[in-house]
Amino acid sequence: MEAKNLIRNGALLVTAALFLAAAAPSAGQAKAPAPPPPDAAEVPPGPLKCVVCEKTGLTGTIYRHKFGLVCDQCRPLERTCANCGIPMREPGGKSADGRAFCKFEFATLVFKQEEARKVYDETVLDLRRLLGGVLDLKFTNLNVQVFDVDYWNHRSGRPVAETMRRPGFAQTITAGREMKHTILLLSGVPRDDLASVCAHEHTHLWLNENMPELRAMEQNTIEGLCELVAFKLAAARQLETQQTRIRRNTYTAGRIETLIAAEQRHGMFALLEWARRGTNAIADDASLAAFSAKNPPRPAPSLVSPVPAKAPPVLNPAAKPPPVASLRLIGLFLTPKKRAAQVNDQLFEPGDVRRIQLGEKIAMVKCIEIRTNAVVLSVDGSTNHVTLWHVGR
Ligand SMILES: [Zn+2]
Ligand SMILES: [Zn+2]
Known part of the structure; x- marks a missing residue:
């Protein structure tokens, strides 16, 4: 029997601009001026210092990057970090396919297959704690693979357009009643970003298992649902930067905001039930309300162990408490x-x-x-x- 190949494109959790930076710079390509970084660092007190060349007492035009200030001599440097785009005099390290990364984040990047697998497994475990197993897969013999940027050039015999490049893909092959899942993850992605990609791709696999074949859901809503799961995970892990990034990326054409609001009103369970059993292409309040009536939204447990003066978990979901659910x-x-x-x-x-x-x-x-x-x-x-x-x- 011929295997049916369902490939649903995965996350674009990293912005397009960032992805252009991730591609190997091709010769003769004019270097576009970098857009202003989204999260500029606070300016520290004292004399101004460039984080690239470490020169202090800066004057004139000074640029801000999320990792600190950059002087006007470092700003036009040809070599930039493949992830965050900061100019570099010396890279912090390189990937096997030659991408150079800055010293600020090189240590947080995931390159190895086993490490990526661990990030995925931890993501799935936290999603289970968070959502009580509703996103568990039926077919769990899943393969996690890491790929380099070169992958794009070998895949179809010719380079894939940069705009098509993604930090992750989910693939389900159906043969008879069996499904075989694969998650492909780009190497050299920071650990927290990779967890968001894993949550996104895992949701694609769940949709592959659970959405009827003839279910016509709007593509932006599919991507929005996957982003919403990544957003919920980031919120429960108290990762502010991830949450901001997920909200800001334009990948879902704004659906993420609609879905965050819908989830607050009706709960995740209603949205997933709607994906599985609903009939309309875009989730509307009336159909979500019908699904949420059976399982109303509950406050999500926090996945972060309590630290003083931080936002509070209600109950530690891992511990098995006595019947205390009604203690307030x-x-x-x-x-x-x-x-x-x-x-x-x-x-x-x-x-x-x-x-x-x-x-x-x-x-x-x-x-x-x-x-x-x-x-x-x-x-x-x-x-x-x-x-x-x-x-x-
Ligand atoms: Zn400098
Ligand atoms: Zn960087």
Whole structure:
């Protein structure tokens, strides 16, 4: 039987301008002036210093890059980082296919197959924690491959247009009832960016498994859904730069914003159900509302272990707490002499034991500790403590 080859183009999580930079510079090609970097660094106090040549006391025209200031002598340098475009006097390192990368990010780039596989596996694990397994694949014998830019030139016997180049591809081959998935990832992509690409491509594979063959969904919406999953992951991992980047890229023709808003109203489950069982090309409120009625949106758990003064996870999804889903930290009362916490309708000081109705039973809840942003509880004498975080300031 002939294998059906479903190739749905993958992410463009890296902007086009950045991708032109990633391509091997061809001879005779005029060098376009680099666009202003999106996230300019804060100017540090003291004398101004160029991060490229390290000259201090800069005057005249100074350029800002996300990694720092660049002087007017370094700015026109021919050699630029294949990822971020900063001019370079000496590269921080090179890939096997000759791309040169800056010293600022070379150490964060992923080149090896095993390393890329690990990034993918961690991504899938976090998506499971985040979405409760709704994005799990049925066919899990999946192949993760890393490719260099040369790949484009060998693929079809002639170079592929630069605008067609992507940091990732998802491919599903269907033979009979079996599916075989492959994810192709560009080498030399920073680890956090690669995780976003993995989330995006993984969603393509899920859609390949779950969307009926005749389902006509708008292409920008398909890409938008994949970006939305990457966005959710970045939000749960508290990666601000990734979130900004996903929102800013023009790959989904603006669908990402529509879908972020739709997800907030109706939840991820409704969107995925709509992808699977809906009939219209673009998700609308009425059809999403019908799917979300069965499974209303819930606040996503955080994937970041608590650090002081950071945004709070509600419950650690990895731990297996007693039936405490209905425990709520209502407020913390902190004075220099006294600490108290209101949990449901009870007020606790450290050491207090109180009875709280949890679902159908009454639990004995003991307050172990009150922190500035959380309360630690033991339910029914369990040593598996429950930490409730104070949300918001
Ligand atoms: Zn300089
Ligand atoms: Zn760079």
